[in-house]
Amino acid sequence: MVRRRKNPEERRREIVAAAARLAGKTGLGSISLRSVAQEAGVAPGLVNHYFPAVEQLVAEAFAQLGGDDLRDHFATIRKESAPVQQMRIYLRSALAEQPDSMRLLAVEAYYLARYHPLLSDALTVLVDAWDSEMAHLIDEGTRNGAFRSDDPMKSAIHIFALIDAFALQAVALSHARLGIVREMTIQATERELGLAKGSLQLDVA
Amino acid sequence: MVRRRKNPEERRREIVAAAARLAGKTGLGSISLRSVAQEAGVAPGLVNHYFPAVEQLVAEAFAQLGGDDLRDHFATIRKESAPVQQMRIYLRSALAEQPDSMRLLAVEAYYLARYHPLLSDALTVLVDAWDSEMAHLIDEGTRNGAFRSDDPMKSAIHIFALIDAFALQAVALSHARLGIVREMTIQATERELGLAKGSLQLDVA
DNA sequence: CTCCTTATTGGTCATATGGACAATAAGGAG
DNA sequence: CTCCTTATTGTCCATATGACCAATAAGGAG
Structure with missing residues (x-):
């Protein structure tokens, strides 16, 4: 060699x-x-x-992928200037029918985290990063007047919980359920951000 | 031997x-x-x-555990007669701080289902069973006048999506997040079932 | 140019997995 | 009581894993 x-x-x-x-x-x-x-x-x-120990490598690889994915998403989001449109863009990708590889990975990480302290830490770091980025976005939108939220961080966590639920379903279950959960997520997000019903409809340009 | x-x-x-x-x-x-x-x-x-093939055994063991768990839960729920109290009882166990073994198993099953057709089938059967049992409960409560729901099955799916989200978090993440997701789940369930805010508060006897 | 640190290789070990198979004996059928 | 089906055992194989280690040589330091 x-x-x-x-x-x-x-x-x-x-x-x-x-x-x-x-x-x-x-x-x-x-x-x-x-x-x-x-x-x-x-x-x-x-x-x-x-x-x-391989454990360390797994954790670092996950952190790498997760970090890249986070950056990619927010780079795309930031191309839009209107907060409502930013949120719509994000939801469209997060609630897409076929799960992208990062979503599958996240579910795997949630599962493995139980037996895998280092991966658990990496997951926590990633989730916190998403929370604060999203909270920041919501905060901007609120100051801007586009959104209405008492507690941006809480709103962010709320939204992500729903998206996680969607991801979990998307990995394994039927399309019928998926549609219902998607609608629910969109409506709850609208309510959470003080938006009119339908503002975040994904098919609207 | x-x-x-x-x-x-x-x-x-x-x-x-x-x-x-x-x-x-x-x-x-x-x-x-x-x-x-x-x-x-x-x-x-x-x-x-x-x-x-071990695959078959894994799927049957999961189905067994899931079925028992479902029966146990509804046996407990059925001891109460008032629909609101039934729902409160259920939420209290589903949103408990430390995940019970079935919840951990479900997360594992969601993940494994991707590579494991038989387990995927078992998971689908189990989820459907939960949906229809819960829909039935909601339907009774609605006829009874305790709940208000246009579409009990849809309400059931909605509620379970939130509970799944909670379970996912409970497996891996922090207590702070858990509390937020728990509150969110309770409030969303109240809204979904046409209940007054606070009706499902878990600490109420 | 020479030396020496250490990045890099290849091989070895112990372990756990799923799966296949021949040999054995339990216990019901006749 | 005898026979025969088949439940049950123990063994073997191929594979993949993480981890360890001695030998080697790349390439910078002096």
């Missing part, structure tokens, strides 16, 4: 990136010493060298 | 029961040929004899 000696930080990043790529395709469960080593094009022992 | 030859149906039930016991304690992931064989006090090969 051709050996190429790299800067440790860089190699470490490469390994995390490889693990994240795998998880994005086939879930956190597909992260193993050997699979990651192959994906990164290095020997399995090297993965072990940087991550004495 | 002492060999005792039993009626096939009985032995099969024993094996499912052993698997269910394991899953109740340590999750569906702890069901394996060997662990179940040990729990049931038989040779691993016998488990294989009754369940050529």
